[in-house]
Amino acid sequence: MKHPTKTALCLGASLAAAAIAQPAVTITGDNTQITESCVVHIPKGTVISDTDGNGVIQIAADGVTVEFAPDEAELFGASEETPWDALTGIGIRVEGHKNVTIRGARLHRFKVAIWASDCDGLTI
Numbered sequence: 001m002k003h004p005t006k007t008a009l010c011l012g013a014s015l016a017a018a019a020i021a022q023p024a025v026t027i028t029g030d031n032t033q034i035t036e037s038c039v040v041h042i043p044k045g046t047v048i049s050d051t052d053g054n055g056v057i058q059i060a061a062d063g064v065t066v067e068f069a070p071d072e073a074e075l076f077g078a079s080e081e082t083p084w085d086a087l088t089g090i091g092i093r094v095e096g097h098k099n100v101t102i103r104g105a106r107l108h109r110f111k112v113a114i115w116a117s118d119c120d121g122l123t124i
Contacts, residue, residue, distance in 0.1 A: 022067065027075065033058045037065040041072045047079055050110065055093025062097050068104035077110035087111045094119050 025038045030051050034040075040057070042048075050056045056075060059066065077089050091107035092114045094100050099121040107113040116122050 027057060030056050031058065032056065033060045034064060034066055035061040038067070040066060040068045042075055044072065047076045049077055050089025053089060055090040055115065057092045059092065059094040059097055059100050063099045064097070065101040065103070068106065070104060073104065074106045074108065076108050082109060090115045094122065
């Protein structure tokens with residue numbers, strides 16, 4: 001008799017190990033380009049404005065999976081004092097790249113959180 005639960009657990013453990021093996025990227029400034037799968041970290045309380053309107057984080061390759069670390073990856077585009085109608089900028093920009101996956105993104109105080117265009121196979 002086969003044990004599907006054991007197979008699923010093994011597969012889950014393999015996927016978790018694969019996620020851990022991804023390189024870590026710490027976002028500390030505007031115009032950070034991501035060209036390979038990674039786990040994103042952002043220092044707690046960091047505010048990063050999109051000064052030129054093209055995205056703080058820019059996904060710049062096909063087939064990339066960007067996983068935001070659960071406890072260390074909240075991206076703020078403006079301070080708490082900024083009125084909602086004065087918010088500007090883009091948190092994540094994806095343009096013209098296929099099969100991109102964005103997981104666990106927590107983006108706050110941007111005019112646009114994620115702007116994706118011409119992105120076949122995009123998963124958020």
